[in-house]
Amino acid sequence: MKGRQVARPDNMSGDDTAGGPRDSQQAPLLVAPGEDLGDSGEYSAGHGVVAMNGRLRAVKQGRKNTQDGTVSVEPRRTAYVPRPSDLVIGYIEGCTSNIWFIDIGAPFNAILPMSLGPSKAEFGGIRKVLDIGDAILCRVQEVEENHSSVVTMKGMGLRAIRSGTVEEIDPHLLGRLIGRGGNNLRQLKEETECRLIAGDNGRVWIDGEVTGMVEARAKLNDLLMEAKVAEYGGVA
Amino acid sequence: MGGYGDVRCIDENGIRLDGRTVGEIRPISIEVGVVPVADGSARMRWGLNDVIAAVYGPMEAHPRKIQRQDRAVLDVRYNMAPFSTTDRIRPGFNRRSREISKVTAEALESVVLTELYPRSKIRVEIEIICAEAGTRCAGITAASVALAHAGIPMSDMVVSVASGKVHDIVVCDLNKEEDNYGEADLPMGILPNSGELVFLQMDGDLSPEQFQEAWDYNMGAVSVIHEHMVAALKGGEA
DSSP states (O other): OOSOOOOOTTOOOOOOTTSSOOOTTSSSOEEOTTOEEEETTTSEEOTTEEEETTEEEEOSSEEEEEETTEEEEEESSOOOOOOTTOEEEEEEEEEOSSEEEEEOSSSSOEEEEGGGSOTTOOTTOGGGTSOTTOEEEEEEEEEOTTSOEEEEOOSTTOEEEOSSEEEEOOGGGHHHHHOGGGHHHHHHHHHHTOEEEEOTTSEEEEESOHHHHHHHHHHHHHHHHHHHHHHHTTOO | OOOOSSOOOBOTTSOBTTSOOTTOOOOEEEEEOOSTTSSEEEEEEETTEEEEEEEEEEEEOSSGGGOBTTBOEEEEEEEEOTTSSSSOOOSSOOHHHHHHHHHHHHHHHTTBOGGGSTTEEEEEEEEEEEOSSOHHHHHHHHHHHHHHHTTOOBSSOOEEEEEEEETTEEEESOOHHHHHHOSEEEEEEEOTTTOOEEEEOOEEOOOHHHHHHHHHHHHHHHHHHHHHHHHHHHTSOO
């Protein structure tokens, strides 16, 4: 960085903080976009990292991981990217005579053809079955090369959501919610006496008595705060 | 940018009206996560400027005509609140806010890896709560932090700062009086890690030497502002 040094109001120095590889002993090691993560000759670039001009640079804010000669950044927040067979909770955002457009929280809307929707839908009358704003539990059937995805409601347990509430969490925190072998989620269900279904897109359907739902939402928030503290030192 | 009247913004010792020297920037503080419903957000206080930036997406781009088959589009909206200045601002878009929204989007598009999300849209809302000169720079800087906070992949963050000329003296980071009574203003957007320039505007006249001096002030201020941005994202103090 060329140019003259500018005095700060508190007379501190203006050292460049992104000058080179950081001390790996610090935990958790958070990085910001553009931060230098070392020489690309020593390590290969993993998720959230790009090699530019012989150096590795973070492209996301998150936690730096170095494993098996690969440097990656575990992002603090991610957009959901659909994959075939994902169970997701979506909202109807629009429709034509025979297709619903579904917001599944991804960068691109999914489509639900009438043939894959609830069996009672008829051509031209699909809004009588699922209207704009309705929530549905569905499964990703297909993701095309151009990122368009198709979801289906044909399958066990897939349905329109008519009761309860839908909460949203970051998709990468689902593992913490579900726990090893589904233990955390099972425990949460037992404690709150609610039906909980966690979609792969980070939306969680909570259904039960009002007191149980309130308790489940509070516990969900607690769990997320714990995750933030554990992973990112409490950064919002 | 007028140079009218006999207002003196700098004394003979080079001290400005707010007590700063010519190369000093105003105090900065940045916090993230101020808009819980947004995917990413940041609030920047820069002198008396108070700016909130919120990022939503990436999401499906509507209307469809704005979609690009090979990349995402940045939908930036810069707005000054009616109460942000001493004179009430008429609510809604105007020529100035359209221009600033456009240059902000272009500056940010140079760092956001838009090719990862073709046909989608990233919405960036910049709201000026309190204005004291340099709001476009504060807006771009706050939007950069908000984008990083939202987890949008970026090759770097954009740091924006302005220097200008007041009574034929080049000063860094103009305040309101200097902006009103000064002769020139040079806002720049710079990538702190590579030193690349992604945004440059100039209002008024600067000689080549004065331009170089203003350029150097801006380049020097970038590392200080970048420290604050990184510290905010990491949850610490700069």
